[in-house]
Amino acid sequence: MNDELFRRDPELGAALTDVSADPMSEDVDWTGLRGAIAARASFELARRRSQRRRMRIAIPAGLAAGVAFLVFLARTPERAILPAVDGTAGAENSIDELLDANVSDVQFRALLSGAGNANELLSIAAAEGQP
Amino acid sequence: MRVPARQVSQLREADEGEARLIDAVKAGDAAAFDELANRHMRRAFSVAYRLLGQRQDAEDVVQEAFLAALVKIDTFERGRPFGPWLLRIVANRAINLRKARALRQAEPIPDSMASGGESPAEAAQRSELRRELRQALAQLPEEQRWVVELFEIDGFTGPEIAEMLDMAEGTVRWHLHGARQTLRTVLAHFAVRTR
Numbered sequence: 001m002n003d004e005l006f007r008r009d010p011e012l013g014a015a016l017t018d019v020s021a022d023p024m025s026e027d028v029d030w031t032g033l034r035g036a037i038a039a040r041a042s043f044e045l046a047r048r049r050s051q052r053r054r055m056r057i058a059i060p061a062g063l064a065a066g067v068a069f070l071v072f073l074a075r076t077p078e079r080a081i082l083p084a085v086d087g088t089a090g091a092e093n094s095i096d097e098l099l100d101a102n103v104s105d106v107q108f109r110a111l112l113s114g115a116g117n118a119n120e121l122l123s124i125a126a127a128e129g130q131p
Numbered sequence: 132m133r134v135p136a137r138q139v140s141q142l143r144e145a146d147e148g149e150a151r152l153i154d155a156v157k158a159g160d161a162a163a164f165d166e167l168a169n170r171h172m173r174r175a176f177s178v179a180y181r182l183l184g185q186r187q188d189a190e191d192v193v194q195e196a197f198l199a200a201l202v203k204i205d206t207f208e209r210g211r212p213f214g215p216w217l218l219r220i221v222a223n224r225a226i227n228l229r230k231a232r233a234l235r236q237a238e239p240i241p242d243s244m245a246s247g248g249e250s251p252a253e254a255a256q257r258s259e260l261r262r263e264l265r266q267a268l269a270q271l272p273e274e275q276r277w278v279v280e281l282f283e284i285d286g287f288t289g290p291e292i293a294e295m296l297d298m299a300e301g302t303v304r305w306h307l308h309g310a311r312q313t314l315r316t317v318l319a320h321f322a323v324r325t326r
Contacts, residue, residue: 005304006282006289012314013283018257019264020284028176033190037168037197038161044201048159 150209157204168197171214175221178287178295181280182225192228196221218295226296229273260321267317271310278303279310 149170155163172193179189179196200207200217207216268276277296281287289307293300 005308008283008286009311009315012279012311012318015260015264015318016268016280016283016314019261019268020280028186028190030172033172033176033193034165034168036190037172037194038165040194040198041164041168041201042161044198045156045159045161045164048157050159052158 146210146212149213153204153207153209153213156201164201167213171217172197174214175217177285178218178221178281179225181285182222182277183228188228189225192221192224196224199224215291215294218291219297222295223297260318263317263321264314267314271313272306274298275306275310275313278306279314282307 149167152163152167156167175193175196176189179192180186183189183192196217199220207213268280271279274296278292281292281295282289287295289300289303292298293303296303298306
């Protein structure tokens, strides 16, 4: 039944064709319409061409930059690439070195407190002597 | 229905040709877009005109639809036929235009002159039939009118109409059935009266 419904009815078709306007017989300027379509599309087409050109340059440049970065990573020592973010890691290293170093207690304390000269070392020592 | 192998191969070549054109359009090739427009603008105009009833509005809608298709062409699946996709855009835009604007009355379609062999009485009868059919068409719900005109006059298939008007095929059948019933009644009454 459904297929039958989608079969054309020649009598009705002819009658409708007779009374309806035929779009193709309308006074359509096909060349003009084609030109108008092309004109309206020109900006979008130009944008697409320019995008394509940019991609043509950007993709090899991006690849080259990626390769260069990988080469840089491969050649650079690990410590230089990943420095301590804050002072903590460096401080831990210094304490380890101090613990291993052959220094007196006073020197150890002074070094640990960051004191750098003899006067500071003496004042530390004097302060230790007080109750 | 069996399609001959040669015809299938020709269709495949045509599809492949169109797919290549679309690839070129995606890259911004103006000549490819012009070719695509040339292939599809007549059918697109036919649908727009059928839905709007005005040449100028139909031309505007066709131009807008081609531009919209170009802007969205990256979403178009390669290998699918371009025609139905474009016609759906055309139909959507035409329907929206109808809704958005208080549509000007369709230009009256002049009666064509009676053909050479017609007697004055026959010409009068013909003119009367046209008037009645036109009246019946004008009184149909617009979806029924679109469907019956696109099917019986413009030769679109049921599934094509369903896709372009964004309707289920069953709905297209329903509208076609309703419109045919009304119009056949007009034809039958006229035949009885003039017998």
